[in-house]
Amino acid sequence: MIYPHAGAARPYLFNDRTVEGYRRAIAAGAERVAERIRRVDRPFSGVSPERLEPEIAAIDLERPLRDHAAALDELERVYLRDAVYFHHPRYLAHLNCPVVIPALLGEVVLSAVNSSLDTWDQSAGGTLIERRLIEWTAGRIGFGPAADGVFTSGGTQSNLHALLLAREEARTEAPPARLRVLTSEAGHFSVRKAANLLGLAPDAVVTVETDGERRMRPAALARELERCHRAGQVVMAVVATAGTTDFGSIDPLPEIAELCEAAGVWLHVDAAYGCGLLVSRRRRHLLDGIERADSVTVDFHKSFFQPVSSSAVVVRDRVAMRHAVHHADYLNPRRMADRGIPNQVDKSLQTTRRFDALKLWLTLRVMGPDAVGELFDEVVDRAAEAYDLIAADPRFEVVTRSPLSTLVFRYLPPDGLGRELADDANLYAREALAASGEALVAGTKVDGRHYLKFTLLNPETTLDDIAHVLDLLAGHARHYVDELAPLADLTGGTHVNA
């Protein structure tokens, strides 16, 4: 083991005597990233875990390089060279957005000052900035002055937090086994995870049927509410989705709110993806009804062009936030709350917590909300054009026209060839494309069949990029149908890991 001699580690501490070293290190890091971004010509290198793993395993963590430049050289090899680049116009896979520069500036500042947003005495202004942003978001949602909320690590945590509040607000004597959460077939899996973490029964999440556009059917919701009531079950929340992960579909919020109000059930709107509409000048109306929710999830790291992590849970009535309050003598004793000291830990599931809100703050202060909304509107426009392109292409079928920016589609083998082959051809095409690194697309299942998915979040992606990726996918799929499937038939095997 190597021990630095006394004092040798001190120059690495960030303080008033080391700011020159800090400036040089951060500038060198920014320079590496800038150069890499300038040179990246595809979203991915196509590297496999098997090829990369030995390079990382070979690094001796007991032997430091003691030099930022050397560490950055090494990082080129173990990370930057093969990273997945979301800013690339042919990254079309998951809900990852390219990020805006003011938010990156925020990252530099927030990590160096390193405020922790659990208590006022660890953050001061950071706490007030976060509170102001929650107020701003609540205003965009249409909540009144009683609203509140807190930043979280992501949509999964926001949904968990909202469901925790809903469970407590249900104020029921019913045992956890009788509690139910209703969400659509297209709702996010984090709702199930949350139900599990909250100690609900394995069958606690009831899926509500969707229509052809993959939106929750209000009539089916009314039926399920009635059925649960008759079975002696207590519906503690309905989770509507404003922007489903696969289809971008937005559940009919006014009708759902009506049913929830009549039944006295907590309505949570998961707008992790659709929250970008809050700043859209052309499409804000698609979220009408969201102001009638009891709680809302917003993921700024999906549709506000923010770096991971940046999310929030917002509630209509701050009184509900009390369910997450715990006082610790060493951190946030009750007397502080009584004196009105703003300790965000009183609202959060986390204790030590990043000042992620700063990224959104700088984004709004530099660009303003309309500019963010314009970027989101552009990707929604592009998705509509891409829908027309795929719908007119006989090589593919496309499932629904998304009100947001996803496209679920699949390659269709030439006439006469079976549906099983279509599944394998699409799986193969996605894998082969990823291995080439030319583009990244997602995959999903619709009614038990394998489909491909584009998630467009980059205004730089052109219709030509999309047409090019469709050609690449069709080429790989056709290769599977013509060359590989006949071979697999001969050997009795398959080339695809389903």
Ligand SMILES: Cc1ncc(COP(=O)(O)O)c(C=O)c1O
């Ligand atoms: C609709 C929806 N809700 C919640 C989440 C979870 O968000 P996160 O990945 O930030 O935890 C996602 C992620 O894709 C999502 O699409």
